[in-house]
Amino acid sequence: MRTDILHIGAGELTYEIRNIVNVGNKLQALGVHVNWENIGDPVAKGEEIPAWMKEIVAAAVQEDASYGYCPTKGILATREYIAAETNAKGGAQIGPEDIIFFNGLGDAISKVFGFLKRTARVIVPTPSYTTHSSAEAAHAGDRPVTYILDPNHLWYPDLEDIENHVKYNPAVAGILVINPDNPTGAVYPADVLRAIVDICETNDLFIICDEVYQNMTYNGTEAVPLCTVIGDRVPAICMRGISKEMPWPGGRCGWIEVYNGHRDPMFEKYINSILNAKMVEVCSTTLPQMVLPRIKQHPLYQEYLDERIRRYEKYSNIAYDILKGLKGVLVNRTNGAFYMSVVFEDGRLNHEQTLPIENDEVRATVERMVSGPDVSPDKRFVYYLLGSTGVCVVPLSSFATDLQGFRVTLLERDEQEFIKVFNTIADGIKRYLASA
Secondary structure, X not given: OOOOOOOOOHHHOOOHHXXXXXXXHHHHHOOOOOEEOOOOOOOOXXXXXXXXXXHHHHHHHOXXXXXXXXXXXXXXXXXXXXXXXXXXXXXXXXXXXXEEEEOHHHHHHHHHHHOOOOOOEEEEEEOOOHHHHHHXXXXXXXXXXXXXXXXXXXXXXXXXXHHHHHHHOOOEEEEEEEOOOOOOOOOOOHHHHHHHHHXXXXXXXXXXXXXOOOOOEOOOOOOOOOHHHHOOOOOEEEEEEOOOOOOOHHHXXXXXXXXXXXXXXXXXXXHHHHHHHHHXXXXXXXXXXXXXXHHHOOOOHHHHHHHHHHHHHHHHHHHHHHHOOOOOEEEOOOOEOOEEEEEEOOOOOOOOOOOOOOOHHHHHHHHHHOOOOOOOHHHHHHHHHHHHHOXXXXXXXXXXXXXXXXXXXXOOOOHHHHHHHHHHHHHHHHHHHHOO
């Protein structure tokens, strides 16, 4: 074209969680039976939405109001419900005007990072959920600035690494925390969150905290809400939604809660810019907002959620027990959300390793896909695992990290099938590492 039309950060927008689907579909067309363990959609993995929840949604559809615009920030009654729920936890207090609804957290993330000054950076965890790291990198037109989640210490944030990034990079304006974490499944104790709040207060930074999995923890852990440790010390944005908990990912309904929004004039103006951007769009989808309080207040809601949590706890331990003894990999037990990240030890992967693939066309396709010089070693493993066994996972290196490994979900509902999948992964790891 006669002039450059590309945004400076266009090259940073990647989403391997979905990209791997294209590979899986191509191999599936060649005869591979694919187990989709790549994306965190409980519905796609067979989660049955209870009849009472469907009845609430169906009843709301009969109301004319569900077809109209809602206020830009969101339905007032729903924001009042959320504010009361948050305030009951103690700590930072909010009102309905401190809440803004979006069309899913992807929309919220895009605007929260997109309306930062280009030279202002938010340090994100590594590994990091791709939507966050890509959006932060795209807004700056540069690689994401990251702090370490330590696989040798339960995937907890490396506080010294955070402090060093803040100390030596004056462009850092904020810190992102994902708790419970995606992709690692870690749940952070209160003292870790307090330490991050201390760093932000000392250095005049703000916090973004993704708490979409806050109510989905197990193995004796609990996700401490940011509002309970932040007090009135630091401005913050907390992100929450319904896609995983209800679950209703197709509803595209998420929101931000703004803590201490009036504490800093610049931060307040920044939040107003996000609201103004939403105002240009008019509002977010009305129907999910209408039913959110009705569903969460239903007498069967907590029972339904607890049943799912018990299953994830059981499956996290099954997966951990299958993988923990493997030589060449580092595995931590998942304690929240429904993901597990497995890391290969340094030097254990190379570009000569393979897995046997009986179908000649599938084998040739995989070999072409991994032949490029820029294909990371863990992507090579993931593609061979997919071609050889049909199990589709995501390369860990696609989560803004130099670590080599993969992320897998705990969402398969059939226990015997789940055990089969993880035994297949374990066997694939052993054969792959022994192949060269």
